[in-house]
Amino acid sequence: MKVKLVISYDGTDYSGWQVQPNKNTIQGQLESAIFSLTGEKVRVTGSGRTDAGVHAERQVACFNVKTESIPAEKYYLALNTILPPDVKVIESSLIEEDFHPVKCAKKKTYVYSFYLSNVELPLKERYAVKISQDLNLSEMQAAARLIEGEHDFKAFCSSGSSVLTTVREIYSVKIEKVENDLKIYVTGNGFLYNMVRIICGTLLKIGEGKLDKNVILEMFKNLKRERGGRTLPAKALKLLNVEYR
Amino acid sequence: MKVKLVISYDGTDYSGWQVQPNKNTIQGQLESAIFSLTGEKVRVTGSGRTDAGVHAERQVACFNVKTESIPAEKYYLALNTILPPDVKVIESSLIEEDFHPVKCAKKKTYVYSFYLSNVELPLKERYAVKISQDLNLSEMQAAARLIEGEHDFKAFCSSGSSVLTTVREIYSVKIEKVENDLKIYVTGNGFLYNMVRIICGTLLKIGEGKLDKNVILEMFKNLKRERGGRTLPAKALKLLNVEYR
Numbered sequence: 001m002k003v004k005l006v007i008s009y010d011g012t013d014y015s016g017w018q019v020q021p022n023k024n025t026i027q028g029q030l031e032s033a034i035f036s037l038t039g040e041k042v043r044v045t046g047s048g049r050t051d052a053g054v055h056a057e058r059q060v061a062c063f064n065v066k067t068e069s070i071p072a073e074k075y076y077l078a079l080n081t082i083l084p085p086d087v088k089v090i091e092s093s094l095i096e097e098d099f100h101p102v103k104c105a106k107k108k109t110y111v112y113s114f115y116l117s118n119v120e121l122p123l124k125e126r127y128a129v130k131i132s133q134d135l136n137l138s139e140m141q142a143a144a145r146l147i148e149g150e151h152d153f154k155a156f157c158s159s160g161s162s163v164l165t166t167v168r169e170i171y172s173v174k175i176e177k178v179e180n181d182l183k184i185y186v187t188g189n190g191f192l193y194n195m196v197r198i199i200c201g202t203l204l205k206i207g208e209g210k211l212d213k214n215v216i217l218e219m220f221k222n223l224k225r226e227r228g229g230r231t232l233p234a235k236a237l238k239l240l241n242v243e244y245r
Numbered sequence: 246m247k248v249k250l251v252i253s254y255d256g257t258d259y260s261g262w263q264v265q266p267n268k269n270t271i272q273g274q275l276e277s278a279i280f281s282l283t284g285e286k287v288r289v290t291g292s293g294r295t296d297a298g299v300h301a302e303r304q305v306a307c308f309n310v311k312t313e314s315i316p317a318e319k320y321y322l323a324l325n326t327i328l329p330p331d332v333k334v335i336e337s338s339l340i341e342e343d344f345h346p347v348k349c350a351k352k353k354t355y356v357y358s359f360y361l362s363n364v365e366l367p368l369k370e371r372y373a374v375k376i377s378q379d380l381n382l383s384e385m386q387a388a389a390r391l392i393e394g395e396h397d398f399k400a401f402c403s404s405g406s407s408v409l410t411t412v413r414e415i416y417s418v419k420i421e422k423v424e425n426d427l428k429i430y431v432t433g434n435g436f437l438y439n440m441v442r443i444i445c446g447t448l449l450k451i452g453e454g455k456l457d458k459n460v461i462l463e464m465f466k467n468l469k470r471e472r473g474g475r476t477l478p479a480k481a482l483k484l485l486n487v488e489y490r
Contacts, residue, residue: 010367055368076364086367119321122255122331123300123483126371238368 003072004095005030005044005079007059010086012126012235016052017059026050026087030061033082038067047101047108047242048191053234055127058090058241060101101242107171109187109240112200112232116180128181129236135207137177143206143213144173144184147199155219155228156199157192166192166223173199185240194231201229248317249340250275250289250324252304255331257371257480261297262304271295271332275306278327283312292346292353292487293436298479300372303335303486305346346487352416354432354485357445357477361425373426374481380452382422388451388458389418389429392444400464400473401444402437411437411468418444430485439476446474 007030015023019031030044046061070078072094079089113128115121120130147170154166170188177183184200202219205211211229219227252275260268264276275289291306315323317339324334358373360366365375392415399411415433422428429445447464450456456474464472 008364008367010371057368080364085365085370088365088367090362090364090366117335119253119325119335120330120333121335122253122333123302123372125330126255127368 001068001072002062002064002095002097002099003075004060004062004093004099004101005076005089006091007056007061008088008090009056009059011050011053011055013086014052016054017046017049026056026059027061029083029087030063030079030089033079034063034065036082037070037078038065040065040067045101047105048239050239051194051234051237054237054239055235056239059239060105060242060244062095062099062101104244105190105242106245107187107189107243108191109185109243110191110196111238111240112184112186112196113236113238114182114184114204116182125235127236127238129233131182131204131208133208135182135204136209137175137207139209139213140175140203140207143203143216144175146213146216147173151220152223153192153195153220154223155225156195156202157225158194158198158231159225160193163192168192168195173203175203197232197234197237198225198228198230200237201232203229204232205229246313246317247307247309247340247342247344248320249305249307249338249344249346250321250334251336252301252306253333253335254301254304256295256298256300258331259297261299262291262294271301271304272306274328274332275308275324275334278324279308279310281327282315282323283310285310285312290346292350293484295484296439296479296482299482299484300480301484304484305350305487305489307340307344307346349489350435351488351490352432352434353436353487354430355436355441356483356485357429357431357441358481358483359427359429359449361427370480372481372483374478376427376449376453378453380427380449381454382420382452384454384458385420385448385452388448388461389420391458391461392418396465397468398437398440398465399468400470401440401447402470403439403443403476404470405438408437413437413440418448420448442477442479442482443470443473443475445482446477448474449477450474 017026019028042063044061044063075092076089114131115124115128150169172187174185262271264273287308289306289308320337321334359376360369360373395414417432419430
């Protein structure tokens with residue numbers, strides 16, 4: 001049977017989603033927990049990789065298993081008895097054999113978190129990045145509008161990934177400010193390597209007045225990474241959810 | 246000169262505020278940072294102790310120092326270059342010699358955080374306690390009203406502290422629910438050992454329907470700890486601020 005999982009994790013102490021030799025990974029934790037339960041070596045397929053240090057509120061994954069002694073909808077309880085405190089399965093269910101967590105994904109939402117302060121705040125630092133000056137929100141919002149739509153995001157990705165195309169569609173970029181907390185929500189049909197962290201780094205520079213919002217259009221045109229903002233730290237990035245057809 | 250500090254810390258990895266031999270404490274970190282800066286062994290006096298694992302958004306403390314090469318209002322910058330990431334000074338200022346962080350405190354506010362979920366959520370667990378059932382908020386609110394006022398809180402404190410009197414005044418107990426997050430804010434003129442965690446443990450049991458709200462009146466009358474709820478975990482407790490005359 002094929003089991004679909006919704007997984008939440010604090011990525012701080014992990015080398016990201018994907019299994020790598022001698023590294024502590026989310027996929028590795030799930031596969032070893034399933035092995036402890038069933039004795040089966042399965043491959044857990046995620047909706048996408050998250051990088052080292054990135055968190056997830058609702059990552060989606062699935063696996064095939066022969067053992068049917070545990071009903072699919074009870075798998076989350078069984079897995080949680082084995083998984084460490086920073087990785088938990090919040091839902092499990094039986095899913096059709098042709099379900100594929102990457103191919104069937106309709107959209108994904110990430111959120112990037114900042115806080116405004118002149119001093120690093122210990123209670124914010126785990127999941128957010130400090131900004132020292134008030135940002136120009138209307139400029140950032142105007143830049144966010146430019147990012148929305150289907151574009152070649154080659155200038156918004158780090159080298160090191162091999163993909164067939166760097167064209168992606170971004171459905172929305174929302175900027176939300178509540179008191180001293182600023183969050184950027186990015187929803188799209190798919191994301192390139194470091195893409196959200198580069199989008200947010202570029203929006204940050206625009207908000208600080210260090211880049212003009214039209215740099216976005218330039219980057220779509222000349223496809224050059226150098227013009228954009230830096231790749232922001234992983235710790236403030238969270239995969240919020242993945243929606244399916 | 247006398248320097249007043251406002252300090253923020255993530256108490257997860259600390260044995261609480263107060264210096265103890267061979268333990269990592271907040272007071273110890275501050276005193277050793279001041280020693281590194283000035284070569285002076287000073288005593289940092291806090292507005293009160295926080296227990297092992299308890300956090301603070303704005304703890305207040307002060308110390309006397311002979312070195313005047315660092316202006317009082319710049320101390321926070323100098324200290325932050327030495328302090329670890331989980332303890333930071335957010336403000337520093339020159340204060341009158343007769344200022345005493347305990348005696349001059351008018352009120353203190355603590356907040357205790359819960360989240361409602363059937364599964365432990367890795368991104369909430371660091372600073373909140375999971376509750377599995379929806380709570381009866383109106384019963385909790387009615388119980389909160391009974392706690393407000395001047396009472397003998399002997400039944401709401403753990404043994405192990407020696408105090409002259411167990412009478413304290415609680416100015417307000419506020420319960421706030423936003424989506425699946427529930428917070429209890431407790432403001433008072435002073436708190437006994439574990440008092441907020443026992444008040445919140447008792448309110449929790451009332452919200453779960455396992456205790457009647459009148460248990461509060463009974464505890465004020467017979468002064469017996471046994472009737473109340475349990476002492477809740479430290480990790481979800483945060484000293485929010487201390488107000489002065």
